[in-house]
Amino acid sequence: MQPDIPLPGATLPPPSAPPTRRLSRRQKAAIVVRLLRAEGVTISLADLPDDLQVGLTEAMSAMRYIDRKTLQTVVTEFVSELDCIGLAFPRDVTGALHVLDGTLSDSAAAHLRNQAGIGTARDPWDRIADLDAARLLPILQEESTEIGAVMLSKLKVSKSAELLGMLPGERARRITYAVSQTGAIAPATVQRIGEALVAQLDAQAPTAFASGPVERVGAILNSSAAATRDRVLEGLQAEDQDFADEVRKAIFTFVNIPDRIDPRDVPKITRDVDAAVLTCALAAALPKPEEAKAAEFILANMSQRMATQLRDEVEGLGKVKEKDGESAMGGVIAAIRDLEEKGEIRLIVEEAENAGD
Numbered sequence: 218m219q220p221d222i223p224l225p226g227a228t229l230p231p232p233s234a235p236p237t238r239r240l241s242r243r244q245k246a247a248i249v250v251r252l253l254r255a256e257g258v259t260i261s262l263a264d265l266p267d268d269l270q271v272g273l274t275e276a277m278s279a280m281r282y283i284d285r286k287t288l289q290t291v292v293t294e295f296v297s298e299l300d301c302i303g304l305a306f307p308r309d310v311t312g313a314l315h316v317l318d319g320t321l322s323d324s325a326a327a328h329l330r331n332q333a334g335i336g337t338a339r340d341p342w343d344r345i346a347d348l349d350a351a352r353l354l355p356i357l358q359e360e361s362t363e364i365g366a367v368m369l370s371k372l373k374v375s376k377s378a379e380l381l382g383m384l385p386g387e388r389a390r391r392i393t394y395a396v397s398q399t400g401a402i403a404p405a406t407v408q409r410i411g412e413a414l415v416a417q418l419d420a421q422a423p424t425a426f427a428s429g430p431v432e433r434v435g436a437i438l439n440s441s442a443a444a445t446r447d448r449v450l451e452g453l454q455a456e457d458q459d460f461a462d463e464v465r466k467a468i469f470t471f472v473n474i475p476d477r478i479d480p481r482d483v484p485k486i487t488r489d490v491d492a493a494v495l496t497c498a499l500a501a502a503l504p505k506p507e508e509a510k511a512a513e514f515i516l517a518n519m520s521q522r523m524a525t526q527l528r529d530e531v532e533g534l535g536k537v538k539e540k541d542g543e544s545a546m547g548g549v550i551a552a553i554r555d556l557e558e559k560g561e562i563r564l565i566v567e568e569a570e571n572a573g574d
Contacts, residue, residue: 240287241276243273243276246273247273247277247280248283248291249291251277252288252292310332314326314329340411341411341412341415345371345418348418350380353368353372353376354380354383354384356414357392358388362395363395363398363399366395366398366399367402367407367410368410368414369381369392369393370399371407371411379563382563430460431464431466434453434467435467435468435469436467438464439469439470446470450465469550469553469554470546471498471511472507472508472510472511473511474511474514474515474549475510478514478553478565479563480517480518481518482556482562483515483519485556485561485562486549486552486553489552489555490548491548494545494548495527495549496530496531496534497534497537497542497545498545498546498548498549499516499527499531500531500534500537500542501539501541501543501545501546502542508546516528
């Protein structure tokens with residue numbers, strides 16, 4: 218028997234896909250995605266691993282036609298599987314980290330990433346930008362000026378300015394100049410620098426205290442009576458002179474006001490301090506040589522009318538008790554610290570004469 222031979226000009230039927238039972242899961246997925254796109258449904262496959270995206274695209278490109286019955290069978294199977302799914306979980310650590318983003322500690326997330334041999338899930342510079350200035354300062358102090366310049370260029374202007382203000386003058390000048398040399402750095406290089414800095418920060422062991430020992434001792438002594446503070450500093454000087462010197466720099470008391478406060482910030486401070494507390498503090502400070510300099514600094518940088526009024530009130534108040542005077546001066550310092558924390562004023566950083574790298 219001779220096989221059927223199509224007549225000239227006859228139209229051949231389109232080739233059909235293999236029966237549904239022979240379709241792979243990848244081919245079935247390609248059919249579902251193609252159907253959704255044909256219906257105008259916007260879907261994103263970007264969250265799938267690259268190998269699945271590539272495989273799905275290749276499967277779609279290899280298919281030509283399917284009959285209506287096959288389409289209906291695939292869609293019915295797809296809908297049935299969706300109905301049976303109660304909850305879907307990520308297929309790997311990367312997906313799990315994405316789901317748990319913001320709920321894990323940095324150290325735990327870093328451990329999981331390192332264990333799985335994967336990089337950071339977030340842009341490293343986004344993570345760096347979330348850190349406070351105290352955490353970032355050691356990078357500017359210890360890394361090369363070029364690395365410091367890249368970091369300052371990637372941070373918000375306000376945070377970069379805050380960090381520069383915390384650096385010794387010469388170091389700040391060198392890093393600022395290095396910023397002018399960053400124009401030709403390739404984006405990939407900047408990305409690698411960010412990843413290296415994040416890895417370095419993640420590798421740091423967690424500490425039990427939010428601040429360093431110098432800051433903690435300085436804060437304690439700030440709230441101590443002057444006599445106690447002097448005795449402790451003398452003892453520290455005998456035990457560890459370098460540590461004592463650092464603590465002295467961290468201490469901010471009434472006598473430090475002229476050296477640490479911008480004269481333009483004095484009106485903000487006097488507005489924030491209760492009038493009775495300010496009057497008592499000035500009355501206690503003016504008779505003492507060291508504190509008198511700070512009191513005169515405050516009076517000299519406010520309006521002449523207010524200064525005159527305060528001097529009259531101080532004179533009318535007369536001599537104040539030592540304890541009351543120290544408490545009032547402590548109130549002024551507390552107000553200054555509060556304004557600093559709010560970002561309304563900035564304390565001037567004391568520098569050593571030979572400050573540098």
